[in-house]
Amino acid sequence: MTALPLPSPLVDADWLAAHLDHPDLVVLDAGVGAHRDAPARIPGARPFDLDGALSDHASDLPHTMPSPADLQRELRALGLRARSTAVLYDGAGVYSAPRAWWMLRAAGFDRAAVLDGGLPAWRAAGHPVTDRRLPCEPGDFTVRPRPGLLLDRDAVAAALTDPGTAVLDARSHERFTGAAPEPRPHLRRGHLPGSTGLPFTELLGPDGRYLPLPELRARLAAATAGRPHLIASCGSGVTACVLAFAAHLTGHPSPAVYDGSWSDWGRPETGLPVRTGP
Incomplete structure (x- = not known):
């Protein structure tokens, strides 16, 4: 087969x-x-x-x-x-x-x-679910890392000064502006200086599915303001991938994700700059 x-x-x-x-x-x-x-x-x-x-x-x-x-x-x-x-x-x-x-x-x-x-x-859709977990045979996949898809703090800090890069934040508007506290209480409120808020929920329809491709393109284009490079961030690098995956679906050439995201940048001990407000 x-x-x-x-x-x-x-x-x-x-x-x-x-x-x-x-x-x-x-x-x-x-x-x-x-x-x-x-x-x-x-x-x-x-x-x-x-x-x-x-x-x-x-x-x-x-x-x-x-x-x-x-x-x-x-x-x-x-x-x-x-x-x-x-x-x-x-x-x-x-x-x-x-x-x-x-x-x-x-x-x-x-x-x-x-x-x-x-x-x-x-x-x-009416398909079945189960509570059974079946054993599986071990696989043979060999990891071959691709650089550039997951970025660290230094790479993101450098990108924030690049006029050709849009850093998009997938958290809620309230967390982005600092109006709401972080679920991890040791983190500061606010966002990366120069980043743009685009809550991941704004790329999904009422049924929890991705919006049609033309709508995804329009929302990503508005958020990136024509900048050709895109980095997605969020609270810990999970919902950032909702944005990055949407960018991939729409044909963006090289979206990337800030691995660690606000859980890394927002720690007080980093001393990194933080912005609040829109």
């Missing part, structure tokens, strides 16, 4: 249901927080643990990218093979699955897609 091709990096529930029994398909549940490893899951789904095994345990920042060796070990434990096709979803709709997709891309894995609308869309 030939490898399972993807129609797009974004697939719907009916496409996934039609291919659920394909031997090369790996379905990964990338839920975080309250949605992490929920009892109800798509049949055959395996846990892509962004809160635990698939974050860097050597870092004091949440959700940062593991080392290539650690990432490869965990992906092989999930059964990911060089010929696999992976579909990633989360229990919130579109929230953390794009982060898992971005990590796979940064690891050199290209045959991956996000389930549009996640588990809610799957259930709304």
Whole structure:
């Protein structure tokens, strides 16, 4: 049997249901927080643990990218093979699955897609869920890191002075302006100087799915104001990937994500400048 091709990096529930029994398909549940490893899951789904095994345990920042060796070990434990096709979803709709997709891309894995609308869309389409977890054979995927997709603090600081780069913040407007406190109470309020607020929810429709491509293009174009380079940030590098994935869908040549995001920049001990207000 030939490898399972993807129609797009974004697939719907009916496409996934039609291919659920394909031997090369790996379905990964990338839920975080309250949605992490929920009892109800798509049949055959395996846990892509962004809160635990698939974050860097050597870092004091949440959700940062593991080392290539650690990432490869965990992906092989999930059964990911060089010929696999992976579909990633989360229990919130579109929230953390794009982060898992971005990590796979940064690891050199290209045959991956996000389930549009996640588990809610799957259930709304009438497809079954289960509380069973099936064992899987170890995979053979080899991580080949791609530089430039996940950026550190120094790279982002340099980009903030570049007139050709737009740094977009996926947090809520209230967190961006500093009107609302951060959920991590040790962090300062506000945003990166020179960044632009674009809450990730503004790229999603009322059903929790991505907006149509023309609307995504329009909203990203308004936020970037014609600047050709895009870096996405958020609270810890998770919902930033909702923006970066949307940019990828619309054909942006090189979106990047600030790994660590405000959990890194907003720490008082960094001494980095912070802005409040719009």
